[in-house]
Amino acid sequence: xxxxxxxxxxxxxxxLVGAILAGLFGTGFLGRQVSRRGAHLLTIALVAVSAVGSVxxxxxxxxxxxxxxTVYTWSIIGQTKLEIGFLIDPLSALMMIVVTSxxxxxxxxxxxxxxxxxxxxxxxxxxxxxxxxxxxxxxxNNMVQLFFGWEAVGLVSYLLIxxxxxxxxxxxxxxKAFLVxxxxxxxFVLGIGLLFAYAGTMHYAEVFKQADKLAALTLxxxxxxxxxxxxxxxxxxxxxxxxxxxxxxxxPDSMEGPTPISALIHAATMVTAGIFMVARFSPxxxxxxxxxSFIIIIGAIGALFLxxxxxxxxDIKRVVAYSTxxxxxxMTVALxxxxxxxxxxxxxxxxxxxxxxxxxxxxxxxxxxxxxxIRNMGGLRKYMPITWITFLIGTLALVGTPFFSGFYSKxxxxxxxxxxxxxxxSFAYYSTLIGVFVTSLYSFRVYFLVFHGKERFAVDADHGHxxxxxxxxxxxxxxxxxxxxxxxxxPLVLLAIPSVIIGAIAxxxxxxxxxxxxxxxxxxxxxxxxxxxxxxxxxxxxxxxxLHAFTSVAFWLVVAGAVxxxxxxxxxPKVPAAIKSKLSGLNYVLENKYFFDWFYEQVLARGTRCLxxxxxxxxxxxxxxxxxxxxxxxxxxxxxxxTRKLQTGYIYHYAFAMIIGLMAAITYIIFGSK
Numbered sequence: 001x002x003x004x005x006x007x008x009x010x011x012x013x014x015x016l017v018g019a020i021l022a023g024l025f026g027t028g029f030l031g032r033q034v035s036r037r038g039a040h041l042l043t044i045a046l047v048a049v050s051a052v053g054s055v056x057x058x059x060x061x062x063x064x065x066x067x068x069x070t071v072y073t074w075s076i077i078g079q080t081k082l083e084i085g086f087l088i089d090p091l092s093a094l095m096m097i098v099v100t101s102x103x104x105x106x107x108x109x110x111x112x113x114x115x116x117x118x119x120x121x122x123x124x125x126x127x128x129x130x131x132x133x134x135x136x137x138x139x140x141n142n143m144v145q146l147f148f149g150w151e152a153v154g155l156v157s158y159l160l161i162x163x164x165x166x167x168x169x170x171x172x173x174x175x176k177a178f179l180v181x182x183x184x185x186x187x188f189v190l191g192i193g194l195l196f197a198y199a200g201t202m203h204y205a206e207v208f209k210q211a212d213k214l215a216a217l218t219l220x221x222x223x224x225x226x227x228x229x230x231x232x233x234x235x236x237x238x239x240x241x242x243x244x245x246x247x248x249x250x251x252p253d254s255m256e257g258p259t260p261i262s263a264l265i266h267a268a269t270m271v272t273a274g275i276f277m278v279a280r281f282s283p284x285x286x287x288x289x290x291x292x293s294f295i296i297i298i299g300a301i302g303a304l305f306l307x308x309x310x311x312x313x314x315d316i317k318r319v320v321a322y323s324t325x326x327x328x329x330x331m332t333v334a335l336x337x338x339x340x341x342x343x344x345x346x347x348x349x350x351x352x353x354x355x356x357x358x359x360x361x362x363x364x365x366x367x368x369x370x371x372x373x374i375r376n377m378g379g380l381r382k383y384m385p386i387t388w389i390t391f392l393i394g395t396l397a398l399v400g401t402p403f404f405s406g407f408y409s410k411x412x413x414x415x416x417x418x419x420x421x422x423x424x425x426s427f428a429y430y431s432t433l434i435g436v437f438v439t440s441l442y443s444f445r446v447y448f449l450v451f452h453g454k455e456r457f458a459v460d461a462d463h464g465h466x467x468x469x470x471x472x473x474x475x476x477x478x479x480x481x482x483x484x485x486x487x488x489x490x491p492l493v494l495l496a497i498p499s500v501i502i503g504a505i506a507x508x509x510x511x512x513x514x515x516x517x518x519x520x521x522x523x524x525x526x527x528x529x530x531x532x533x534x535x536x537x538x539x540x541x542x543x544x545x546x547l548h549a550f551t552s553v554a555f556w557l558v559v560a561g562a563v564x565x566x567x568x569x570x571x572x573p574k575v576p577a578a579i580k581s582k583l584s585g586l587n588y589v590l591e592n593k594y595f596f597d598w599f600y601e602q603v604l605a606r607g608t609r610c611l612x613x614x615x616x617x618x619x620x621x622x623x624x625x626x627x628x629x630x631x632x633x634x635x636x637x638x639x640x641x642x643t644r645k646l647q648t649g650y651i652y653h654y655a656f657a658m659i660i661g662l663m664a665a666i667t668y669i670i671f672g673s674k
């Protein structure tokens with residue numbers, strides 16, 4: 001075993017070891033040898049090992065050292081091998097850095113946020129197990145291991161969202177997330193199955209070598225391109241995992257879990273798994289314009305319309321959740337435009353500033369004694385200075401302010417949509433452009449309502465008390481807001497740094513420096529990246545590009561959104577109420593989240609229950625039990641009753657029956673032969 005392979009195993013397995021030790025020996029399952037302090041020290045140390053190892057691997061990849069090999073052969077079926085293996089290339093190395101670094105910050109943050117929770121050791125076990133699952137997903141070199149990691153993050157997210165399992169809302173949310181993801185995973189399995197059936201292998205490299213052969217095939221019984229069907233099926237899996245319309249409804253409800261989960265699962269890792277998967281399968285997606293068109297349209301709908309829902313939210317975590325939905329839409333638009341590297345770039349920048357915003361929201365919740373309603377806040381800047389400045393940095397990065405990290409990735413997504421030549425690209429361009437204004441509006445709305453203006457927490461304490469119990473398991477203790485402990489603010493500061501600088505540092509090498517040239521395939525008929533490169537070099541790198549942005553439409557839309565939020569929520573707070581009353585119909589639609597939840601619960605779920613009840617009563621009880629089982633028993637009983645009457649015990653009855661039978665046989669022989 002090479003030293004590199006040993007390092008890869010350490011990176012992947014270290015969080016698993018921490019999860020096993022904290023979970024089995026810290027929760028009472030096999031004893032309580034691991035204390036609360038021991039649980040967080042152990043898991044943080046092992047995740048830190050993975051993070052340091054990921055940095056080492058990243059440097060090796062920059063020096064040209066990649067790896068694609070088998071670690072363990074799980075099963076051999078005929079000529080097919082099902083293996084556990086690692087693919088370490090520029091894409092997986094970057095994802096390893098993102099996953100482990102954000103996970104490390106979340107682990108540290110959890111010490112302060114969950115300090116009073118009785119499930120402390122269990123929580124650390126879960127988040128370490130989640131980190132292991134995500135690493136197995138991004139490091140895999142075959143579709144079997146990809147599916148294992150895919151399902152493992154879904155399972156652990158179920159445990160994390162429902163961590164407070166005594167809350168009915170948390171149980172509903174984790175079941176909803178689990179079921180919605182199963183819908184997407186059904187498509188994912190079909191996509192994997194199609195590729196395996198026609199390529200004969202699960203290994204990425206071997207499948208991609210047969211891309212041209214797969215492109216020439218059609219689905220039996222139709223004229224559909226096989227690669228188109230397979231790619232759309234794979235993307236349906238991504239729609240569930242990465243919360244794309246219409247499989248997005250689980251993500252806002254998942255805010256019922258503790259705040260560190262929101263940062264870990266819904267900012268940096270689980271929801272980006274679908275984005276990573278499509279980028280990994282770029283050699284196949286490039287062969288189908290139909291699949292790319294489908295992707296870019298779905299992404300555009302999410303980027304604009306799901307972002308609009310963030311404008312009316314009053315729970316601070318749900319605003320950030322709808323922001324996540326919108327940003328995932330932006331990433332998906334980039335994928336549909338064949339700008340895969342831009343999608344991964346935005347995934348990386350979004351991971352840092354979105355984790356910062358989620359953890360910042362959690363810090364506000366701690367400071368507000370676990371009240372999450374932004375209507376009960378205001379003026380927190382002077383009470384929580386560190387949280388204020390870091391939250392502001394995250395907000396500026398999210399809206400795409402020049403020189404902040406989100407600007408470089410978001411601006412390139414908009415331009416990629418404008419340069420794409422697939423059907424639906426124009427719709428995606430205008431949706432992402434309008435989405436800039438929407439993002440700025442809801443982001444600065446939260447910022448102004450929470451950190452500026454009148455202090456409302458004393459006036460509306462009773463309302464806040466009710467809101468707190470409706471959303472958070474910690475309870476509401478009342479009192480003056482306060483800054484969070486250092487274990488909460490330190491991760492905020494550390495995440496704020498890349499939220500400012502990572503975009504400027506990484507834009508040129510990741511997008512135009514050939515970093516992904518050996519990993520991502522882009523065909524010449526998809527010109528978006530070529531157009532972006534020409535524009536980038538035209539304005540002389542990241543400084544010139546950022547300065548050039550001050551004259552762009554997107555920048556002025558950011559300014560417009562901030563000004564509207566400032567006027568409506570600080571200068572003249574009566575305006576939002578007036579708009580709400582004038583547009584009550586639209587507000588009703590938005591409050592009901594475009595009726596997706598209503599459709600799922602009242603039509604699909606209720607229809608399924610009615611169908612199940614009908615099948616149970618008519619099919620199971622009526623047909624199977626009533627006719628087949630009980631009916632056959634009654635028939636046998638009736639035949640037995642008739643037969644029993646013929647068994648009299650008298651010899652002359654039997655002799656008479658024999659004579660009648662013999663006469664019937666002779667008659668048949670004589671007349672039947674004629």
